[in-house]
Every structure is written in C-alpha cells, then in structure tokens.
Amino acid sequence: MSPHTAPAPVLADHACLIVHGPDQPGIVSAVAALLTRNRGNIVTLDQYSSDPVGGDFFQRVVFHRPELVAAFGEIEADLAATLEPFGLQWKLTDLSVPKRMAILASTSDHCLLDLLWRHRRGELPVTVPMVISNHTNTAEDVRTFGVPFFHVPSQAGPDKSASEAEMLKLLAGNVDFVVLARYMQVISGDFLDRLGVPVINIHHSFLPAFIGAAPYRKAKERGVKLIGATAHYVTEDLDEGPIIEQDVVRVTHGDTVAELQRRGADVERAVLSRAVAWHAEERVIRQGNHTIVF
C-alpha cells in the first residue's frame, strides 16, 4: 500500500482537559470559569458522577484556544491553582500532537492491517513509529504502509526477559502507548513497569467468558450462540484489566471452530480499532478496574 498517508486527524489549537476526583458542588462552575478566563471556547463537554454525594466525578472537555501552545503553561498553572483545593486530578493534552502508537503483532494480520489502514485513512490521531513482531510474515505489508518493522523473536521457555529487554530498547521513550494486535506472547509485569505507558490488548472472547487460551475452541465446546471480542488495558493479571470496548456476533451450531475464528476476526479488528481511536482521542479514563468512556 502507498506510504502516502493522510495527516492524522489532529486539531490545531485544541486541547483536551480531563478532570477527576471526589464529586462536590462547584466543580463544573470552577472549570468553566477557568476556561472562560483563559479564552478557551468549549467544543465538547462530557461528565459523569458515580454519585453526586460522595461519589467520583469525571469530566472531559475539548476546547479551542487561539495560540494554545503559547498559553499552555499558563493554563496548566491556573488548573493547578484552581483544582487543587477541590482535591481533583487533571490532565491537559494538546490535541495538535498525535500520540505515538507502537503495535506488537504475531502471525495474524487482521488487527494489525486494520489499524495501519485506518491510520493511513486519517481516522486515528496517531503516528506509528514501529511495528514489532515475533514473526516476519507481516514485514512487507507493514513496510508498504511506510511503517518500520522490527523482528524480535520469542524466547523459548518461560523466561522472556531477553526478548522483552530487546523490545524495551526499541520502545523506550519512543511511544505513548502500545497496542497488542493479537500478539500471542504473555507480557511480564516487569515489562509493563519498565515500559511505563498504557498497553491495549484485544482478547478474542467476550470477557469474562473464556479467559486464557483458545477461546474459540472453548466457545464451540460450550455451544454459545454469540461470540465476541474485548479490548482492555493490560495489567499483570491476564485478561483482567479494565475493559474499553466489547462486541459480539451471532453464530450457529453449524459454525466450526475455524469459522468462529474467521467471523471473530471481524469483531476483533472492529473492537480494537474503536478502543484505539477512543484511547488516542483521550476519551477513556481508567478508574481502578473500570473505564469511563466519553
């Protein structure tokens, strides 16, 4: 495919403000007043409170501010001064800067190519500095998209420290988040800690059903009438991280395991693409083992 890609759908002079913490009267008013006095014009605003009394408050505001870059530090200082008294956490993101997304893959290409294709179409506000795979079969496809491909073979045996170290050398400092696009290796907690950026995985079942290996075979054995896929943040506990998105497709008694895999692949790439877009657009807030998706 052509390396000529559409520009990522970044937004010049737009920022995304995420606020969360204990709900209490006056937060919305304080944030809105802050934006007004900093010449920010609100484009979208979403908020959620788990309970107006004693609950958790979450807000996402996208606002336009001429000459945002010049004013960024000033706005941050105002946010710190304004929101600290409320005990709130906040994060201000410049939406003119695409996030740097690395993709880890194995032999399957459906999730990998769908992400690269959507990136090329300009659907994802990201750059893709690299794809790493423990196999080589997708190298040519990846490079045709103008994306560097690195081959890091899996280590035999349970100790993955050498291959993880090799991947960390490639990733460290170069990426803002990592996507496991049907990467079929277990990731160690140590790797996650050292990596220090969010990792999104696609699991090929409707979690918490069919945790672990071979979910389509398990689905066939149980005789379910729907199969699904789940995109989630990776934590040390396999398939237990916060869920970002899920979807299902109807199947019948007549579908073989191979047909479940083929039909499931369509759900996997759709679910992962949505989750990646939402993460890249700062729409997902993690709260314990949950996500707030605005």
Added chain:
Amino acid sequence: MSPHTAPAPVLADHACLIVHGPDQPGIVSAVAALLTRNRGNIVTLDQYSSDPVGGDFFQRVVFHRPELVAAFGEIEADLAATLEPFGLQWKLTDLSVPKRMAILASTSDHCLLDLLWRHRRGELPVTVPMVISNHTNTAEDVRTFGVPFFHVPSQAGPDKSASEAEMLKLLAGNVDFVVLARYMQVISGDFLDRLGVPVINIHHSFLPAFIGAAPYRKAKERGVKLIGATAHYVTEDLDEGPIIEQDVVRVTHGDTVAELQRRGADVERAVLSRAVAWHAEERVIRQGNHTIVF
C-alpha cells in the same frame, strides 16, 4: 393486571434545565455559575454544539436543589436575567412532577400494553390519565392497569372533525403529551394545533423507507433483509416529523408478511418505549426537523 403501580421514577428536589440557542463563548460558565449560586448540585450534564463558531448550542443539566419548589421562581428569574443577554432559550422542569401521558390506540395492543406495563413497573416518569381508542377490544386490559379507557369511534369519510373534537374535549388541559401507540387514523393539522402538546407516533418502518400505509407488505415486495420501526414527533406531514429513535431486526426471504408484522411488533414496542421514556425524562430537544437526544 394489578392496578397497584410502582410510583413513577420522579426525583424529589431535582430539576432539568434545557438551554439552547446560538453557540458563543461563556455559556457553560454562565450556566454553571448560575447553578452554583442557586445552590444547585449538578447530577448530569450533557451538551452539544453543531459548531462552536456560529453553530447551535444545546445543553441539558439535571441538578439537585434542596427545597426546589420554594426556589423555583427565583431560579427562573435568574435564568431569564442570565441567559437573555446570550439570546438563549431555556426551560426549567421540576422532575418531581410526572408528565401526564395520554395514549391513543386502535386494535393492536403490543405498543399500548408495553407502555402501560412499563409505567406500572416504575420505568416511566409519567401518569396515564387516559387511553383513547377508536376500538373497544383493549378496554378491559387498559382498565385492569387502573387506567381510564375512552372509546371514540372513528368517523367514516375524510372529515374527522367530530371525532377529533370529542378527543380534544377529553384531552384538553389534562395531558402533557400524547402517544399514538399504533393509532391507525390520520391526525389533522387542526387537531395538532388545538391540542397544543407534543405528539409521538410509532411508524412501522425504518423511515424514510416505506412511508405511508402497509410498510410490511412493501418491505416484503422490495425484498429487504432488515425491517424496522421509527418513533417520531407528529407534524402535519405524514411520517415526516423529527425522528426520536429507530431500530431494525434481521429478516429473511422465508418470512411472510404476517411474520414481518409479528417480528416488527417487537421492534415497534421497544422503539416506542425508549422514545417515550426519553421524552418524559426531558432528554429530547427538537430543532427544526431534527432531534438532539441526550
């Protein structure tokens, strides 16, 4: 069914504020400050702008205010003073007061009974002062729900003025909105004008496909693979009013028209129930021929 109904899910000391008009900087801040100074604690807030520059702004805020009833007039006065300079329209609704919903029906019972059953379950913040039908077959069912049933036969011929006048006498001043639950009579513009409250209809197709009579027969003739239903506000133009909600269900070559009707009935009652709930909860804002649904 038992007339012992759950209380409507009204919210004591809660109000819903709808604001809409030309978008411009400072609206969110002004509204939030107003609520803060009137001791309103925001429970949910949704907003939408068709374009931050020169577009239309829509906001729905639900807030809690102790002793709301006593403060209601004061808050309204503040809203008028605050929002008039922005050229904004607003509407403040006391969510402790259920809306009065009349249902017009014909022989079909699926939409009618689903609304009455949801009302009894406490899913709809409404009261149901009356059901009017041009047939009598549902009278016993309706009254079992503890709801008055009135029979107003259709007039033969195109002139419906006498039957419409009889319905208007029943409805005038007694209802906040009217639901046409598969009411199979054309409603005149004059009736709508005199009625003066919103009217919601369920059309048994996926509009704008199959406008008018016999949509399931038309769907069979066209050989579609999905059939649907559409809930919309009624205007003088048949099936052309603002759409509130739509949904579809998959069908096959093997489904007869009777089977399309049966399967479509399930979609109709689901779509109408959602639209009615959203309207009753003040989630729907009409803007020309469109709806904003929060």
Added chain:
Amino acid sequence: MSPHTAPAPVLADHACLIVHGPDQPGIVSAVAALLTRNRGNIVTLDQYSSDPVGGDFFQRVVFHRPELVAAFGEIEADLAATLEPFGLQWKLTDLSVPKRMAILASTSDHCLLDLLWRHRRGELPVTVPMVISNHTNTAEDVRTFGVPFFHVPSQAGPDKSASEAEMLKLLAGNVDFVVLARYMQVISGDFLDRLGVPVINIHHSFLPAFIGAAPYRKAKERGVKLIGATAHYVTEDLDEGPIIEQDVVRVTHGDTVAELQRRGADVERAVLSRAVAWHAEERVIRQGNHTIVF
C-alpha cells in the same frame, strides 16, 4: 387482560419429523422417499451434519399429510422400518396438538407476562395449564390471562423436597415442558428426574460469564460494556445446560446495577420468548451439551 385468547398457531394435518444419528450416504433420500410414499408434502426441511464422514446427522422436516391423524401410526411404523437399518433416532410430532407449558415464577413478572401475552396473541403453539410461583404477587395478572395460578411457597433451608413434591403433584402428567421464568429457587436433580420433561431456564447473563447469583452486580464490578441473557435447558449442573439462545445489549460506565437489571430484563424476556417458541415448534435438538436450532 382478557382471557379470550387467539388459538395457538397449530397446524392441522402437519407433522414435524426429527431424525438424528450417524451421518451416512442415503439418509436424505430414504427419508424423502418415505414421505413421498406416505403422501407427505414437505413444507420445510432443514438439516445439518457435523461431518459428512463419520459425523452426526440432524434433520427436521415439516410436512403436510391429509388426514394425518389416521395415518400417524402407519407413518411411524414405516419410519421405524426405514430408519432402524441406518441406526438413526427419530421423533414424529403432530403439529396440530399444542404443547402443554407450565411456567414457574417468583416475584419478577417480565418474563412471565411476556410469555402469557405472546400465548394470548397466538405466537406460541402451546397451552398454559398452570403457573406456579413461590410468591403471590403475580396471581391476579396470571388469572386475568385465564391461566390457573398455584402458590407453592419455598421451603426454608437447603432441603426443598417438600415444596418440590408439591409442585410435582401439580405438574405430573399435565405438562410437556416447564419454563423457569426467573424462578429464583435451585431445582434438584431428583426433581428433574421425576418431572421427566424438558425444563428451560433464563439466566440473566451471557453464559458462561457470570454463572450463579447476582450476575448484574458482577457485570457492574467487572466493568463490561455489554450485558446479556441466556436461555438453556436445565441440567443438574447449575447454568451448565445446553444453550438455546443468547443476546446482549450495550451498556455504559454510567449504568447503575439497577439500570443493568432494567435493561437486562428486556433482553431476558426476548431471549426466553424466542427459546420457548423454538422449543414448542420442535426446532431445537439436544445433542450432549449442545443444541441444534433449525
């Protein structure tokens, strides 16, 4: 509601033939020839083979045969003679005879009333000789449908033998299958054995996720983005029986457990109604822990 019910959608002079067993060449031809020589005109025919070589074969044929009742024994004799050499099992059902369906319920009315309403509409080829509940709140509703209601209170403690014995006295010989319409009591294997007819349950989750009690609470805790319901045949192992039908609905971070219950109730009644209709129409074949649904 009115006790005047539409007749069950039974089919005079129509029979359903189910054939299953080891697949081998010639079965279809033998069955088709048998029907032809017995003056049966095939209305629908569905078949499935898990593997044409060494797999299991399943076939469902609905055929019309004038004066079916008179010829029934003769056709059965021919089936025995024809299919025995193939080592096939078969079952011939007269579709002019509605199945007798008992419903067991607790306090929730959504599944119970939907089944009774669909029965009254003529959507289910069943009669409903009785509803048994361990509570009394739905008695009036049930009787308004013209259906007998029996109250069998639950026994305190783990031993349910007395209440199960009371239910068995009511059910024995009077029903062809039993539906647990959100019946919140564990059923013993002994009860199932003595009952001797199929039992269909609706579980309020997407099995095998959230087996056991309180699935909506567990779904909230896990932070899933879809909730579901599963209709299955009851076996001694809780929530492990053959699945007949499943479906899901999208939810968000903002939905409380109560809202999951409310939205899930709509999925439950839809899934259960479909499963019951398919069972009553002889569309479901059990094979080990799986179902073939034609």
Added chain:
Amino acid sequence: MSPHTAPAPVLADHACLIVHGPDQPGIVSAVAALLTRNRGNIVTLDQYSSDPVGGDFFQRVVFHRPELVAAFGEIEADLAATLEPFGLQWKLTDLSVPKRMAILASTSDHCLLDLLWRHRRGELPVTVPMVISNHTNTAEDVRTFGVPFFHVPSQAGPDKSASEAEMLKLLAGNVDFVVLARYMQVISGDFLDRLGVPVINIHHSFLPAFIGAAPYRKAKERGVKLIGATAHYVTEDLDEGPIIEQDVVRVTHGDTVAELQRRGADVERAVLSRAVAWHAEERVIRQGNHTIVF
C-alpha cells in the same frame, strides 16, 4: 501487501446443485434419489418454498462425489432427465473451480481493499483477474496484492459508450461476475446486456431509503438514528435491483456527514464482503426482484 495468497477455499470433488421452479410433491425425493444413485454424499441441504401448494420451490444442495469431474456430464444428463418432468430449472456448479471476480472501483479504497484482503486470506472462493478503476490512486495497493490494475478513465458527458466499450474488451470472457466496489459511475443497460454476467453493487444507504446520490448527506438532513448499506444485483433501474444483504449502524445527532461517511464505510465493506462471499459460494438465488439467500 504480499502477493502470496492463500488458495481460494474451493472444495475438491464437491458440487453445488441449485433447483428451482413450481413446488410440487416428490421433488425432494427425486433429487435425493438422483444424488444417491450418482454416488453423491450430501454435505449441506437448504430449501425454501414460498407455498407448498402452488408456490415456488428453491433448493441448494452441496454434495461430495469422488471423481466429480469425470462424472459431471453424467450427473447433468440425469438432472435434465429427472427434473424436466417437474418443470424445474437447475444449475450444477463444480465447487473446485473458483469464480473469476472483477472489481470496478473509483477513489474509495475501503470496499476494494477489504475484498482483496479477504481473497488473500482465503475467505472467498474466487480469483481476481483484474481491478478496473476510473482513477489511479489505488493502483499501487491493488498490484501489491498481485492483482492486475487497469485504468479506464470516465468519459465526460452522459455518453459513456467509449469507456464502457473499453471495459467490456477487458472483461469479456474473463470474468464470472463483477463487483462495483463504490464505483461512482452510472452503468448503462447496454453495458449490462453485453457483459452478460451478474454485477453486484454496494449502495451506501439502507435501501429503499436514500436512493441515488449523496445518501449520507440526505441521512443527516432527515435526522435518522441509524445509517446503513445495501448490496444488490445491478439492474437497469438504479438502486432497484434484488437486495442480497443489508446492515446498519447507530448514529447520533452529533455525527457530521463526514462521520456518517466514515462509520458507514465500515458497514459498506462488511455488507459487500458478505454478499460477495455468498454469491461466490452459490448461496444466492435470484427470483424476480428478490433473492433467496441460503
């Protein structure tokens, strides 16, 4: 992408038999006996009758027959002799031979690349002898899949005869069916006649809603809550041909026309891919303006 493609999922020694015509007793038996005496072992069998008395009968049988090629003529002769007396039409297809599929495209790549990618994965029993486009932007992508790309520019003005003639020279005799993968030129009836093979189009709306140009803009203007796509056989009447498959996706008031296009593109490629697979697998029977899809 790599030109190394998986083999098309063809089935050695398997044939597909389509039978249709006036329903009457004995057809199924006659066909089954014919297959048995020709040593065909039935793998799948689907049938549909619009009415067992006086209706139309449709049957699709896939069967295995060792040394099929050698026996093909013999089976055809038997089919002619057997089915002629019933007045039935039939078609026997050797499933070991992939269908030759040409794709016509314009600038959009989503449907085109999805078909090429599924072909490479081995999901479609086809070969792709050529892609023809009236633009050149997809040439490199297409050739990377190992598929010939031909550029046939559109003619200005309403007369398309020269460009159609050029396409016919490329297509004639070389293809078994043609897919319009968002090909944005009107096709003349004369072109269809001369081409003489089925043509499948993807229309970017839920037909019959939004026939013709700019359906996403029309959908936005009408304010629908779902958008869709429709795959259909092309006839002389624009967007009026027999529908093969349709699907929809939920949208909101907040989606711009550009967002509808982006989300609709996902539905388009999914719907077209399913329709193409079903056509290639001989699952679709045209009957007037309808399709039977087995």
